[in-house]
Amino acid sequence: MTFRERARDSVGLLRQWGLAGGRDMVATTRDSFVSVEGRAGVAVFVGLWALGRCQAGPWAVWGPELGGEIVPDVHMGYAGEAVGAQVLLLGIHILLGAAWGVAAKNAGGFMARVWPRFSVYRLKPWIGGVLSGVAILAGHGILLIRDVARHPALFQETFLDRGGWMAAIQRAALLPETAPWTAVGTVAVAFWMVLAAGEWGVRFFRWWMNFPRPTRLATMVLGGALVAFAAGVWGVGRIQAQRNAGPNLLLISVDGWRTSMSETTGDVSALKKKGQGPRVRSSTVAPSADLSPSLATALSGLSPGTHGIRHDFVSADDRLRGVETLPDLLKKGGWTTVLLADGPSGFIDRMAGRFEHRHVASSHAGVRMGRRLVERSPHILPYLSGRWGRRLGLRGSVLMADPALLADEVDHVLGGLKNRPKFFLWVHFSSPNSTCAVVSPRAAGRLGLANDPFFRRPGRGFDPSPLTVTDENVLRRFYAQSLRETHAAIRRIFEDLARRRMDTSTAVVAWSPRAALLSSDDLDRVRRLDGPAFEGLPFFVWEGALPMEIGGGRTEGPGRAMDVAPTAARLVGVDTPSVWEGVSMTEGLPSGEWGAISIESSDPTDPVAHGLGLPSPWEILVEDRAWPGRYCRNPAWEDPFLIFRNRSVRLGSERVLYRPGLQRVDWSFDSVSVPTTGTPWVLARAHKERIKELKDIFFRTLARDSGWRPQNDYWIPESFLREMPLEPGEDERTRRRMPRF
Amino acid sequence: MNRWLKRAALVVMAGGLFFLVGAGFYFVRERVVDDRRIPFPSSAREMFGSPPSSLADRRTGRIPWAAAGAPLLTTITSVPDAAVLLKDHPETDFKWDPAVPGTARVTLGDVSGRTRLVSLAAAAGSVFEWRGVMPAGAWFQCRIGLLATEGGVRFSLDLEENPAGETKRVFSEMLSATRLRGSEKGPWIPHWWWSLVQPPEHPDEQWRAVRVDLSDWGGRMVRVRLTTAVVEPVGSEESGVALWGTPEIRFPQPAPVALRSRKNPLDLPILLAVFESTSDDLVFPPQTGRSRLSGFLGESVWFPFFYTADVRPLQSLESLVFISSTAWPEILGRQGYRTRAVGAFSDEMMGLLDHAGFEEIHRLPLDGYDTIRAAGRAASWVRDSSSAGDLVFLYFSDMPRGRWGPVRYWARGIPIGSSHWARWKRAGEDAYRDDYFGRVVDTVDEKEEEWIAGAVSLRGRGRVPVPVVNKKSGRSKMVFLDDSGGGMREREIRVVFGLRSLQRWAPGLCRSPGQIPDVGPTVVGALQIPVASERGRVWALDKAVSLSDSSGAWVVRSAGAKAVVVDGRYKYIRHGSRQAWTSVRRGAIRIDYPAEEVFDLWNDPGERKDLARERRNLLARLRDVLDELDPDPAEVRLSFLNPTGRRVDGMVNCVQGELGEVVSSVGGRRMGAYEFIFSTNAVSGDIRFRTWPPLVPFRLRVLVDGKSLDPSRIQVGRWGIPLFEIKGDEWFDKTKFGWMDGWAPPRSSTDTVVSLGRVAPVPSEVSP
Structure with a gap:
């Protein structure tokens, strides 16, 4: 046999092997999906989809941070997309049901191997189907109860707000007595999955062992060689990759952060980086009560009157287009610029375009409508409420803005940035903002069912309606817990920096674009343009071990949002454009008219x-x-x-x-x-x-x-x-x- | 069953195949223009044919019969009353020329279209006579036509040598009216059938070209008589009108004196090619390319920053030909020019060109073949022209919808970098038009004598994204519409203009902005004819500078918007009502431009960044400029609430202008042309008045019980904010009423309050 003939035979053999394997895979997958368990799972989840539709009730027009302003339009302008999204959701439910069914079938198969009498196929098909459906329903129910307890605000619309037995489900899920049972159930579900994985393992092993020994050996040698080769290439890349030398800049903005609440959560300036306190410790004044003007001011070093962003719903034709902003400046200087944000804001979507890499929520109406549809689908939320769900499109939901998840992302991004010479990373936390939803599982666990349980700000979110004393107390408690989680996330970011040995080369600026409004007094004082909502925004700078030639001393005193960008640029030794109106806070606020602090109220809301x-x-x-x-x-x-x-x-x-x-x-x-x-x-x-x-x-x-x-x-x-x-x-x-x- | 199904399927397939073949045949035959069907230039059948070989390329003079003040023209017989006949022939657009008795402008058909001529019009039996010394080598030429329902008329040309010599008939031809009368159609044939088989243009009523050699009578005193005689009786109900279209005697003329004073007008022949639209490729950036037009512009004094006056072809054409109340073709006509225009003109354009004094207007059907036909006629005019003072006005219209240019231009028109099919189709059509324009230019270049040739377009055409809103869903998006012009973008309003004379001035670029009204004065100025232009400016082509004062602002209009370009840098666009924009794409979308836009053309040539919000000072200044150059009609609305029934006296005084219509719900008196007063105790009232000019300052006073109203009780504009200040007993406004736009009803109050604002006039609500 010549070499050519041998090669031809080998190719033919591989082809037959692939065909046989593919057919086998398709056949077994099909068998799993159309099995009794698979059909039972699909039936259960189709029923749950229908139940979820009834459960969600009519579209609730919540405030803009929950996408409320787009709801009337998406009904009109996205009618086709809405129908398509429902079909997609139904498909997702069907796939989930089939996946549960496959898991049930495989777990049952494994049990039947261990204990032959334990086989659903010994029963009549309908009995087997009912038993499988009940098991799937129970498994899904356990995951649902667990997630309801972890993200109560996320489920409030579909459970608590509906009243009756639906509200009772959420209340029951939040009872302290439920937690152990949920834990036991979760372990049982995990065991179930282990059994299913065992069956998959056994079947794979048998499939593999059906090959003759030389084939197995050759495949392992060849595969091992390929893996070794890939590992070598990767290792060389890692060894020869650029190392981060700095100076880096990490800008942390926390929506809703306010100094006046530090007594309940601990002094925010006590956050230490490498054992150092902040070099600049200031209470800045927000230029506006809205989020977008403050962010634009910090981004550009200009006052709202100059950059033109005056409210949260700015047009694409705003004036910021021709302005050189902080990321533009640093990008020009060789910094890798990254933006991470978890909350909803049209302007964050806009400003993301100035960064080379960004992970932010889209403000497109279609995307927001899809997000709302998922938020209103309680039976797929348990599978999407984690970090995977955020990547699949739930990013931007105010009910999902968990600081811990954002800290996870920052850790991941820092791992990549370690191989860049220097970077500018802006991390925007949305969680403790004015909506004050309980988005962190840990915060929800601490709060439990104390007082009257609600996990979102009372009212519809459009106007800051007057709050009762009870509401104020609850809001403050929620705010304190959310802020505690945010502080924990910031601490974790500092730890990640230290773990990756970038803390000494990274200057950190932490700042708040606006303060959360937690009481009727806060609202009144916002209208009067004074009070902590305007004047009590934390602004801290940790310069790390960066050279001290940046000048200035330790500063404490009032500051402005437009001083954030000049201060950050100064920390990394970049000259600021002359058109910027802000100054570096390392020298403090200038006296006279140049140090004037100008603020304006938001729109007349009533x-x-x-x-x-x-x-x-x-x-x-x-x-x-x-x-x-x-x-x-x-x-x-x-x-x-x-x-x-x-x-x-x-x-x-x-x-x-x-x-x-x-x-x-x-x-x-x-x-x-x-x-x-x-x-x-x-x-x-x-x-x-x-x-x-x-x-x-x-x-x-x-x-x-x-x-x-x-x-x-x-x-x-x-x-x-x-x-x-x-x-x-x-x-x-x-x-x-x-x-x- | 299967057999029947198979048969049915076969029938369906055969039908489909037949349909496809038929559709293909229809498309190729009817929709695609096949320019090979039309000879180029036009054959002798369409025109007079070539002049006598002995006169080819020789300079000729002409004695027009129908021109005002023509020597020795005698009208012997008056024209009878043909009102009934003319009413039955509206397509002829018969108009008497009040300046020359016996002459009229009449439109009749010709071989491939319709031609409007200055004609001698008379009833059958009329005689026109010309007396004088016949020039050597002369010939007579004209077009004859008959406007009648039935019967026939013989047209004759007789010569009688003075004194009382023998009369010799040198030409005789009979024209008969062959069109069927309605009464003869037969009652059993439905009317719709006749409307199908009989086109409305009355094809039998056509011009016939006549050329008669009169060289035998050269140098002799003769009488030339144009006679019309009835051969067959015309109907009793209607009178027939016999027409001698542009009769003239042409003769060889010696070459002009070589030395000319600057003050003496030139009589150079002119070819002006007018394009309905040109692609923005020619001006963005201005560079010569492969096309003949760009090559021509490269040889010309080229104005790359040239604006149209209106993106609508008719209005733009009006700006092109009228430099004041007088049109420059008419001025040339007075200088002895023979002014001829050819193109697929609309009815309105025909009227406009007629009013502009064109001697001949050749109207072609808009079917895609008009390009080659118009170019062919223009080329033959150029080719056969042997007289000084010829103006050939060649109009290239855009390809009509549903028509495709010749196939051989499709590949040449592939736009580089864009595969948008509409753009590709347009590019193919441009290539087709460009080819024939080039052939006309070649004809000019073949002439030995000096010609001034020009090319100008009435509007630009570019791939401009248009913001639209879906009417049903309300969603916004940007689309590319083939029907551009409403956005007033540079690609839509910048046009090409170049004037070429190979002997008089060198090619060059004139980068100063100009506008279409400058074309006429510049052409006339190039001929050293003194001209007083109210609209355009005269450009010195040898220096590429304007000889007139420049305002530095150019106003461009469209159906729903107008724009002003100031100093060539800032552009302000004011879009009109959205209701005017619902016709595109079957009304499914609505064009959604903002009300105002401001662009900095130097820093933002693509016009992507609207500065209306950012540059508010600039916006205010540009508004002022546009309001001064082209003010919108506006009226001021004054309303008051007077719940306590106090006496309210008011006075409006406009001494710098005049007060227009005043509509008052509480009565009042006009005090001359510029003042209006009222006095009332009514609990509410509403007064609207107009001023002329619209933005002229006026004084307004409202007294309550004899005392001036406090300024804080005057709500101004759409937002109703008290913005007046008071000085003495008069209000004043530092902003010159800058924020008076809009009006809001006075808010309820226990005391007298007034609301004031400027609103768009509503004609139906304004009583005289």
């Missing part, structure tokens, strides 16, 4: 009560022309909402407060240096000159926003945008979206 005649901010969202699938505010309403914002400029101990109304502008001035005697000192003749100066400073500060000018004390855009008013013939949905005049 316009009717204020008599402004403006619609609700959620009613004027339209699909973005330049970014289809995303939502932005109707440009026609940009100006009036901005006109009626309260604004404040603080200069040292003095503060100017501007509150526009329908008839006139109310001004107030206060200063800690002037004793208040019950009469506003604005009326004091002695301070009139100073008041005039402060007014001028106020308008000069606002003048960064080009095209605006003072008129009758109002701060007014010189040209209103001329979006078209409502016209006859618009359909009802568009009518709702259009401005009403």
